[in-house]
Amino acid sequence: MKSKKIRLLTILLLFLPLCVVLLGAGCDDDDEYSHMVLGYIVGSFIADEFNSEGEATGNKTERGYCILLEGNEDKSMDFYTFNFPNDLFSFPDEVLSPDYNGYDCGPTFFPDSLKYVYKIKLKYQIVREQDKVQFLTGACLDIGVPFFWENYDQVIVNETTKN
Template sequence: MKAFHLKISITFLFFVLIGVGCEKEEDLAMAEGYVVGSFVADVIREGQVTGEKTGRGYCILLKGSKNKSMDFYTFNFPDDFFQFQEELLIPEYNGNNCGPNFFPDSLKYIYKIKFSYQLVEELNKVQFVTGACTALYPTFAWDDFKQVILFEPTVN
């Protein structure tokens, strides 16, 4: 009888772990949009700049969005997904407002993608600053935009 209860318990634990570990499809949203800019920032931990850099962040404007600049930013967009012109990826951020480097208007709708995404919970967000003006006074409104994790981006 003990062996039977042990088998049931292990089986139950196995299914619980599988359920917790799997992405729930209903948690993912599908979207179409455009990669419209990028940035590299300084990592913050415990309120201090660490000297480390983030991976390249990419700005995404959703198709049909009322926002003018972007809707989301992500740190997990594959760097080799598009062959971006080198001058689009430097400098690391916009030194005038400590925001991202947005692509010129002529390229705003060139890098079209379709993807599923999930909003990043506050505790899991990459904490960063883009230049001294963000640390002193946030001139670019990063808080107006959501950090997301992309899943299965495709060229659209």
């Protein structure tokens, strides 16, 4: 009888690590970057930061850039980032001003003639909610529909190069 209990215990102890490995393999790691993708810088903005209590800090964000992935040309953008390398392109001043679109409180998108000029190759990681830069892009001048920032992910870009 003792040998059956010992054998059963041994089998259970052997299967326990296997179960742990199989359960761990199914989990997604949100800290990983995407595979290398192609896209375009299609717009930019600078906004006012606010803290977790919703109060303005008086600080401006770094310049945010709007990224459109290749193959999604029917969209205005796929996501935005605040850590795009400043020295990768020399953007004309006129496409970087004003800081945001005052009519819909969204980014200032580049004119159609420049929409596919700034082609990049990059890896990206979606920023966790608690790590996002909290911002507001000013008062809207238009009474129409505001820009829906919540429809777009904030990302961190990595290994960004011209393409």
